[in-house]
Amino acid sequence: EDQVTQSPEALRLQEGESSSLNCSYTVSGLRGLFWYRQDPGKGPEFLFTLYSAGEEKEKERLKATLTKKESFLHITAPKPEDSATYLCAVQAYNTGKLIFGQGTTLQVKP
């Protein structure tokens, strides 16, 4: 069964304290792995798509990496405005549907 697990569920950081969020997945043929950011009461906002192991993508303080079993979202020197829930989703070749993890809620304190 295709499955996505994110850890930790919640993460509190001080401003400037770098860390990583984990997304572990099992899927029968990975078409793509997606990272989204979701603010309270809002819809998810697209961040990155990764397609193959070894691929990396960066945007400002965020960097996403992919292996055959997991993806990491690295946050370098975070700021309070980075506080949000970060969602990971995988898309399988056979179904084309997105399977979402439960999210990691990040709080960055000044």
Place this chain on the structure above:
Amino acid sequence: DGGITQSPKYLFRKEGQNVTLSCEQNLNHDAMYWYRQDPGQGLRLIYYSQIVNDFQKGDIAEGYSVSREKKESFPLTVTSAQKNPTAFYLCASTPIDLTQPQHFGDGTRLSIL
């Protein structure tokens, strides 16, 4: 600006009542989706449509219905058969190339009166 508009933002349902959530997009996307989000859980797919006048059940379709009469619109009806409708409902869309990321609206929060 192109995007997805969901309305209303908040909705209350009485016992035995059907309610309809609106989703409109002006991105010229072919595929549209409805998800349900509960606290501490990932988004779960309710229904999706890849073309006008056609749609498929997702993982949790029971108690819900949809229509796709226009490319821009994909309304979701939460019927009285859905016994636990309290949740945050999200609509999304993609171009015909399903490898493209899904774009989301800002959701409708449905509660029971």
